[in-house]
Amino acid sequence: MTAALSPDLIARFAAIVGAANAVTAPDAIRPYLAERRGAFPGATPLVLRPKSVAEVSAILALADETGTGIVPQGGNTGLVGAQVPDASNREIIVTLDRMNAIRSVDPDNDTITVEAGVCLACVKRAAEKAGRLFPLSLASQETAQIGGNISSNAGGTAVLAYGNTRDLVLGLEVVLAGGEVIDGLRALRKDNSGYDLKHLFIGAEGTLGIVTAATLKLFPIPRGVATAYVGVASPEDALALFHIARSIAGLELTSFEFMPRIALDFCLRHLDGATDPLPAPHPWYVLAEVSSGRSAAAARADIEAILGEGRSAGLVRDDRIAGSAEEAAAIWRLRYSISDVQRPEGVSLKHDVAVPIRDVPAFLEAATAAVRAIVPDCRPVPFGHLGDGNVHFNVSQPVGEAAVFRAAARTITAAIHEVAATFRGSIAAEHGIGQMKRTLLPFVRSGVELATMRKLKAALDPKGIMNPGKIL
């Protein structure tokens, strides 16, 4: 059990980082508690802002000694409440925001070493300055920090070619529950020297240790990127087009996203300056991107070949290849803004599902039918990463009927999760478990799996001080 936090103990923690970096005033603490869902009200008497791994180590040593619950936090962009404390006022937030150094950039080795508090977009800019690409791409990248990306194994829109965050990490510096430091910042691409410990901490949402720095893979900057917005008749056609795209562009197909017409309607309605890339409406859309090492012309040739085969197969109703970087950005904006433009449309339920790629059309059909059976006029807005099988099956309220919709929220969510389960899918594809999906975990993981997770947790955090109440 976590001990109550006496003023004495708070002072001992604060002394580790210095008074200027220990936040105790409620107004100053408030932003650290304000998470995006507004669904996880928490309280804490103290936010610590360490500057070094030594300080993080001292914090955890003291937490271990006193049994104090520690909640690691990055950019506070998490969507499942993993980065905020409970309401007991006995847990301390440790934010990595002052550990924001780029420790080294090594283009000849295709690696970069950064501290956990560096924002994702900052990592990307540092790589670009060195003539390289760090491919992890998320809507929240200006705010999200790389430590948080690692702890949640963030996905994003470039997973198809470059992998999840897990696939981009070569080494980690981690502080364990007792304060010991794993100094694992190795820049090797092959290393089979015992158990690969970094994989424990990637995606563990701060429950097994605090990531303080990482060595990441870099890639060449593609010499050409071609982006196309494609109107299609159905998810089945989108999936068939995906296979054509994969077959032609192979490893150079860097994104393959999909969205329904209603998502574009919401964008046109609520997004300043948004325009329809195509002259007529279509039931569904694909956003495909190819990156070529050789040239912009080669990337364009690939996209044209994909669209050509797609037209011959009757899959492509209309298409537009972005003629400039600005136009590509405008097209991507239509994809990145979908969650935002749902907001003015009222209450929205969000679901982070993954199914095997080939089951995406069947999942969409079944889930849509399931939610319509509960609230007939609700407006499903399913979109996401077709190439990864990851569907953000969001549902907007029926026009003007928030109350009915709110009352049915649990039923709707349960129905969608049940449909996902019939495909042996995930209900936490990208965003993690956090607080939000703890009770769902037993529905997607067996007793043996959960017992094994608990064994790991007990082995690495016997006192249960690392981000209590998250995941398990």
Add this chain to the structure above:
Amino acid sequence: MTAALSPDLIARFAAIVGAANAVTAPDAIRPYLAERRGAFPGATPLVLRPKSVAEVSAILALADETGTGIVPQGGNTGLVGAQVPDASNREIIVTLDRMNAIRSVDPDNDTITVEAGVCLACVKRAAEKAGRLFPLSLASQETAQIGGNISSNAGGTAVLAYGNTRDLVLGLEVVLAGGEVIDGLRALRKDNSGYDLKHLFIGAEGTLGIVTAATLKLFPIPRGVATAYVGVASPEDALALFHIARSIAGLELTSFEFMPRIALDFCLRHLDGATDPLPAPHPWYVLAEVSSGRSAAAARADIEAILGEGRSAGLVRDDRIAGSAEEAAAIWRLRYSISDVQRPEGVSLKHDVAVPIRDVPAFLEAATAAVRAIVPDCRPVPFGHLGDGNVHFNVSQPVGEAAVFRAAARTITAAIHEVAATFRGSIAAEHGIGQMKRTLLPFVRSGVELATMRKLKAALDPKGIMNPGKIL
């Protein structure tokens, strides 16, 4: 401690698989003990050949009950003695060779599910039959089994574009030390539902559980592959050419290997039908391969662009692009055969080193100097995966001086490992730790890391029955 094996206990184990699948005759057991290095003499009274995960589960339940050491074995191609028992005659080998079913092939989902005993080449052929590529490529692929590849996180020659085995596994079926089964065969590309348990077992060399089946990623078959053999002056030039190749071919650069002239000499001397692809000798060679989704012409254009830039930069002395699949195979044979053609040249010491890619030239220089300081006329034969920083730093004896060389073996190996350490490199890049490198692990892993590994081992295998004496 492992209990002595009574005839009674042997009979109980044998009954699980049936007498026909329980090997007890010494002559029949011998092949299972004969590992490739000939360096790890072991003994066992029993080799079990289960056919199902239920049988493996019963075996481990009984092993747990009786404290019997179990040694999992795949194709017995491992190079560090991880797959053979000690000499106590109290450990039992469990071979997965009868669990050789291809459970399902799903080209529309780009996945294949196979049992652990399927040989790697068989997995590749099954994928090809379905119009897909399983890219893991090793010299031993006709004999190595996929369960062993997973347990050793095999690398191979296609890691550059496709990753290590770890990056190719979507799900695992694993039997734990007590006989419980983790049923993790999910075909999802994104799934952040708690701790990603499969990563514990990948590369754990059978010390945390027995892998019985896996769901693996498949890729499109490239429409064109272009292979070039390139003569270069030095490792520095090879590295510079690598960066050009990466920059042009990007994600489509699928291999970038290197070898010294002496390796080609040994091939020409000892390999039937081997010929020099180039008219004149060169100090070093690069084998580069580009895979294109679009066409053979596109792949060739990439290779030509790489060689063109390489020539302009003064890096390429001569080159040959394979004009056919047969010629490409002949070129690859020169790479795959190097360890084999060292054999007739006498005693050979093998080292499996990785350093950061940019340090490969400096490592080669320092390691070569170090071994020449010990045995001046020894013949270093360093080759490997330049694009991964993985150098197989092999050393052949001086001509006619086996005894001197053998006497200096430990000193030579220690010197090479010391050089690797100065680059914060790995001394077990691909092949794992097994028995062979247990005593080296503390030189490349800190006390905190080793303690954490031991915590994992204790949590998952408290009785120490899973492949005792391996890794830790």
